[in-house]
Amino acid sequence: MFAAPAHLPRFTPQEYFAWEEHQEIKHEYFDGEVFAMSGRTVNHGRIGGRIFSLIDDLLSESDRCIALNSDVKIKIQASEKYVYPDASATCDERDRQTTQFISHPSLIVEVLSPSTVLAASAFA
Numbered sequence: 001m002f003a004a005p006a007h008l009p010r011f012t013p014q015e016y017f018a019w020e021e022h023q024e025i026k027h028e029y030f031d032g033e034v035f036a037m038s039g040r041t042v043n044h045g046r047i048g049g050r051i052f053s054l055i056d057d058l059l060s061e062s063d064r065c066i067a068l069n070s071d072v073k074i075k076i077q078a079s080e081k082y083v084y085p086d087a088s089a090t091c092d093e094r095d096r097q098t099t100q101f102i103s104h105p106s107l108i109v110e111v112l113s114p115s116t117v118l119a120a121s122a123f124a
Contacts, residue, residue: 008034013080017100026071029082037084047111048086055089055107065091065106073101074108086111 010032011019019034020027026037040048048070056067067089073082082101085108092104 013082016082026084028073028084029080031080041113044086044111044113048109051109051111052087055087055109059089062091064093065089066095068102074105075101075103077103085109 011029011034012032013029016027016029016034027034028037029035052067052069059065059067067087070084070086072088073084074088075082087107087109088102088105089107090102090104091106092102095102095104
């Protein structure tokens with residue numbers, strides 16, 4: 001997905017979580033700034049969905065690990081960034097205690113397209 005600036009005031013992470021609960025579209029958070037997520041193409045959605053399904057099937061027998069789809073945020077540990085990858089998985093017990101995001105993913109999957117590569121380079 002491509003992130004576009006939402007032209008909103010700066011938020012703390014807690015303000016962002018409370019605000020985003022009432023939004024119709026997803027937003028990513030980068031050090032106080034909020035970016036609206038644009039829609040995906042059909043192919044992007046199909047690929048992301050298939051990858052999530054494969055991961056979920058592989059982890060279905062696991063008591064420790066869970067697969068997550070593109071609706072679950074990940075906190076980037078080295079900064080105050082919260083993003084929505086296309087799929088992810090976690091095996092870390094600490095992630096079972098959270099409800100709004102995970103912090104210790106074992107796997108992050110992002111389906112790349114020209115727009116996501118451009119957006120990612122803007123935030124690197």
